[in-house]
Amino acid sequence: MTSSILLDGRSLTRGQVVAIARQGASITLDEKQLLKVKRAADFLAEKVGGGEPIYGVTTGFGSNADKLLGAHRVRDELPGGNPEARDGTLMEELQHNLIITHAVCVGKPFSVDVVRAMLAIRVNTLMRGHSGIRVETLRALAELLNRNVIPVIPEKGSVGASGDLAPLSHLAIVLLGGGEAFYEGERISGAEALKRAGLEPVRLSFKEGLALNNGTTQMLATGVLALASIETLIKTADLALAMTLDAFAGRTGAYAEEVHALRPHPGQVAAANEFRRLLEGSTLADIAYHLVPRFRPWLSDSWSEPAEQAYRFDIGWDWVPATQRHGKEAFYSRFLPFKGGKKHQPQDAYCLRCAPQVHGAVRDAWEQACRVFDVELNAVTDNPLVFPDAENAEVIEDQVISAGHFHGMPLALAMSYVKAAIPVLASISERRTAKLVDPANNDGLPAFLIGNEDATDSGFMIVQYTAAALVNDLATRAHPASVYSVPTSANAEDHVSMGANEARHVLEMTEDLGHVLAMELYTAAQALEYRQDMLNAARALSKRGDWQALASKINGAPRTDSPHYAQFEKEVRALMGALAGAEDFHGGVAVREALAALREHIAFMQRDRAMDGDVRAVCELVASGRLVAGDA
Numbered sequence: 001m002t003s004s005i006l007l008d009g010r011s012l013t014r015g016q017v018v019a020i021a022r023q024g025a026s027i028t029l030d031e032k033q034l035l036k037v038k039r040a041a042d043f044l045a046e047k048v049g050g051g052e053p054i055y056g057v058t059t060g061f062g063s064n065a066d067k068l069l070g071a072h073r074v075r076d077e078l079p080g081g082n083p084e085a086r087d088g089t090l091m092e093e094l095q096h097n098l099i100i101t102h103a104v105c106v107g108k109p110f111s112v113d114v115v116r117a118m119l120a121i122r123v124n125t126l127m128r129g130h131s132g133i134r135v136e137t138l139r140a141l142a143e144l145l146n147r148n149v150i151p152v153i154p155e156k157g158s159v160g161a162s163g164d165l166a167p168l169s170h171l172a173i174v175l176l177g178g179g180e181a182f183y184e185g186e187r188i189s190g191a192e193a194l195k196r197a198g199l200e201p202v203r204l205s206f207k208e209g210l211a212l213n214n215g216t217t218q219m220l221a222t223g224v225l226a227l228a229s230i231e232t233l234i235k236t237a238d239l240a241l242a243m244t245l246d247a248f249a250g251r252t253g254a255y256a257e258e259v260h261a262l263r264p265h266p267g268q269v270a271a272a273n274e275f276r277r278l279l280e281g282s283t284l285a286d287i288a289y290h291l292v293p294r295f296r297p298w299l300s301d302s303w304s305e306p307a308e309q310a311y312r313f314d315i316g317w318d319w320v321p322a323t324q325r326h327g328k329e330a331f332y333s334r335f336l337p338f339k340g341g342k343k344h345q346p347q348d349a350y351c352l353r354c355a356p357q358v359h360g361a362v363r364d365a366w367e368q369a370c371r372v373f374d375v376e377l378n379a380v381t382d383n384p385l386v387f388p389d390a391e392n393a394e395v396i397e398d399q400v401i402s403a404g405h406f407h408g409m410p411l412a413l414a415m416s417y418v419k420a421a422i423p424v425l426a427s428i429s430e431r432r433t434a435k436l437v438d439p440a441n442n443d444g445l446p447a448f449l450i451g452n453e454d455a456t457d458s459g460f461m462i463v464q465y466t467a468a469a470l471v472n473d474l475a476t477r478a479h480p481a482s483v484y485s486v487p488t489s490a491n492a493e494d495h496v497s498m499g500a501n502e503a504r505h506v507l508e509m510t511e512d513l514g515h516v517l518a519m520e521l522y523t524a525a526q527a528l529e530y531r532q533d534m535l536n537a538a539r540a541l542s543k544r545g546d547w548q549a550l551a552s553k554i555n556g557a558p559r560t561d562s563p564h565y566a567q568f569e570k571e572v573r574a575l576m577g578a579l580a581g582a583e584d585f586h587g588g589v590a591v592r593e594a595l596a597a598l599r600e601h602i603a604f605m606q607r608d609r610a611m612d613g614d615v616r617a618v619c620e621l622v623a624s625g626r627l628v629a630g631d632a
Helices: 014-023 031-049 090-102 112-126 135-146 165-173 190-197 208-213 217-248 266-279 306-310 329-334 355-377 409-437 461-476 499-543 547-551 565-580 589-599 612-624
Strands: 004-007 026-029 106-109 154-156 180-183 186-189 294-296 314-319
Touching: 004 014, 004 112, 014 112, 014 217, 014 355, 026 031, 026 112, 026 135, 031 135, 090 165, 090 208, 112 135, 112 165, 112 217, 135 208, 154 165, 154 499, 165 208, 165 217, 180 190, 186 190, 217 266, 217 355, 217 409, 217 499, 217 589, 266 355, 266 589, 306 499, 314 499, 314 565, 355 409, 409 461, 409 499, 461 499, 499 547, 499 565, 499 589, 499 612, 547 565, 589 612
Parallel strands: 004 026
Antiparallel strands: 106 154, 180 186, 294 314
């Protein structure tokens, strides 16, 4: 049974919006707060009855604000009567017309989760009691959500001031029995959807049209859902980094706590902490250079033991003779003179070493947006604002105040920041994927992570192509919409936020970010298994105790009659001892868990096979959030 979330206009959280939007939670209205809603509506009715001129109630909207409503319809004075006679008062007609003429969005409809989020947010802001809506109208709006009547709202048409007028009009028009809605999976007319759900159309009263369509609801709803997705994707990016670092047998010094205490950006510190957690238990990270063999193509005589014939690789090192160690004595006093897969350098590439700084900056962008959106979730964003109990009020303008809370710039700029961060996170992920498949940079792994003994296999080559294409696409979409205002309403609305476009873009971009991260995880899993298996093969070979068997994997050995042969034997025996005495080589605990989860859906690729099913599976796994579901 789905839960119900109490809306009081003051305590709605992003998590609750996600629960309503994506998990089917219903809403209930705080009865005490409804008294304030009623007070504002009754106040408006009282003032209108007294003949007070009120913007959007007894005047037109926007550039028509200088037009006052009369006592009756002018067209009623036509000889023979008005051919377009309307029911109700001019003030009711004003609100009705506001909704039906503003519902002009285009494009494909928003998904159900976005519209459910919009309904919940709109109800919550109206619960504050400063919008003049009647309790019965507010209850009707809440019932659309609770009975899963989902208005059809085309995606494009809001400029983000005066709020999201056009999309919110598509939302409100269904209340009037107009427009279209999805009901039980079917797209039908709004009137039919109300009928099937057991609801009646609403006739709008004073200011109710404005209360329903004036505010930042679309940009807020899409932004909240985008931020929820990005939170999961940041965790996914951290996991992908950890798996890739284990696959490289990389260095963790760049993630040390004392390092980040010297530059304590909050996101950076948090990212480094998370990397250390994810890599905890790894026997790959920080291992000695000389232990790591490099890949060699498998040959029929690569391995002598029957159990070894199942390997999909051969391994090897180069011996560094004493004559080539001059000036490097200190290094070779710590490390054995064998060059395998790891380069003898104390630092990794930027895509690994600088991950705390990059992932951390993305975290900071996300945190800033969360702060802004948390404020907005419980803000009043329509216009004018009604203060029925204002002290020392002398004129109506002291109690019905025209302001600009509908302007979406706080949200738009926050989304611009996040929008720029998305391709940054995607880009560093793609760079790690590219490094994994490149034999010149992958520290001894096979080219494109495939054995390719017969020169017929492409392996993971095109996985990186796809990631590159997505990164380019994300980068070209990262231009901020918020910097380009296009005035509207005959220049009455002469500066707008374009926040609805900004938030919609960000929500759309999260999908491709997820795909890029999926490409890295897919590739890193293949690389990690190669790394683990190659090292464990070297360990198993060493545990046999036959130093010459290990020596057969080493290039550059001196002849048996060479004066350096004894030294070579001694050093090979030392390598054998170090490998034989090592623990089983594996990734961190969290990395191992993620690898196991991936392998439930995608097998290791020993030879080329169709990869489209693998790609779909890993993209779906990332989108589901299951890989990081247990993370705090």
